[in-house]
Amino acid sequence: MKSLNVGLVFFLSLLVWGVYAETASSPLNKSEPFPSYQQDAELIRTTYERNLYTLPAFKMGHYGLRMYRQTQDAKYSAAIWSDMARVASRLNKFATEVNTPEQIKAYSATRIQNYGKKTDVRGKLRYAATRSQPEYLYLGVDLLGSMARANEYGLKHRDDKILREVIRRYDFAKYATDPAMIRAWAAQLANQVYWLRQLGEQDVVNEFIEAFKATYPDSKDAELTDQQFMNKIYGLTHIIFAASEYYQHAINEKDFQWVYDYYRNNIDTIIERSKEDVIAEVGINFLLAGLDNDPVVDKTRKAIQGAIDRDAGMVPSVKGETELLDGEHRNVLTIMLLDWRGAHEVPTVSKQPEIFVSVPYGLISQ
Structure with missing residues (x-):
């Protein structure tokens, strides 16, 4: 009987350890809360800033200027x-x-x-x-x-x-x-x-x-x-970005009502037919107008968050590529969308x- 009890305890210990090991190895198991938007922004920020000064001057400057204007x-x-x-x-x-x-x-x-x-x-x-x-x-x-x-x-x-x-x-x-x-x-x-x-x-x-x-x-x-649809949306987002002098000034929604009305009426189609960088830009257009609580913002954030490759620490290309150089544009936009700090006229x-x-x-x- 004593040997049976010892064997049972040993078996149960292995079972518990197996469950623990499987749980510990899963980055997003069911018992853990899903990362916040800010946490995912920090994940990507860490990936890029670990390698920022290995990027060419244009990419380094593109990333650094946007992050400085945010922080x-x-x-x-x-x-x-x-x-x-x-x-x-x-x-x-x-x-x-x-x-x-x-x-x-x-x-x-x-x-x-x-x-x-x-x-x-x-x-x-x-x-x-x-x-x-x-x-x-x-x-x-x-x-x-x-x-x-x-x-x-x-x-x-x-x-x-x-x-x-x-x-x-x-x-x-x-x-x-x-x-x-x-x-x-x-x-x-x-x-x-x-x-x-x-x-x-x-x-x-x-x-x-x-x-x-x-x-x-x-x-x-x-x-x-799809290419021409994205060109249209890309054009719309850059009208707003350029009017803000690239994240330096807040936008008045009424000055571009036709753009924001279009976004609201077509956001599901935009998400379905566009790449992640275009989707992120739509969300940032709303943030520039102080529309943080608009449903469009949450839809874009959820779409982008769902695209993150957590092993690579970034949003990959539509082909699944995780090359830092080519991915800088969509990933700096992702950081801004998920962890927006406002428009600032700096430096x-x-x-x-x-x-x-x-x-x-x-x-x-x-």
Whole structure:
């Protein structure tokens, strides 16, 4: 009897240990609460910040600037300096080497050739829409973004006058109101028309928005391919982002009522037909307008949270890829969506002078 009791105790011990081991090895077993949105944001933040300074300057700056605008944490200062250096290098090149019509033509010809090699749907659309006006790649994609970023920091290029003279040679409405260009570059054009306004140059924001609405009437959504549907939503989200000067200023919902009404009426379709970065951007558009408790925000957060690969500590691509470089955009957006800290007009040379003690060559205070 004694031996039977010992055997029974041993058997029960093994059984209990087996249950414990299985439970302990499961990151999300039924007895544990599901991670909060903030906890999942921290999971992804840890993944990226462990490797932040291994990323190229553009990606490092993209991540660091957004995190600084959210947190004002000085640990992102080096990433911001790297971004300033990238901007300075590009503007230095344009001010000294690419500013005459002949130089711009040669530069743009090289840029468009690279698009001619692309085989994806978006790449082909961009090549077809831009090959007859390749200077757009220089003016809109390369020059305006760098000038606007310097402007946000409270800086400008030492040859700002030369660069503005270049901008004024072109009528940007030509690009911003072209339906083929909108179908290829909706989000980028949204950025660029607002950058022009920000810089005090040609204002074609309203013309772009009217052309965008005409290119993508809501009644025709069902006829769009998934790629074109996402291009439409991406364009909408960037209208809001650009109007906020990229998370620096709160948005008044009434100024963009047509956008928010569209989101509310179509959020389930957006989630079904869009990639995670586009879904996250829709949610952040609501947060920028102070609409934290809108049901759309929770729907986007749940959709994104459900896409997280917890072993990789990030949101993978639609193909399941977990490469840090390619995933930076959607994952920094995920952090912002899940752990929103508000809009802040930072960093600027006047408000955070400690970040701008050593400004890269070519940039000066406005």
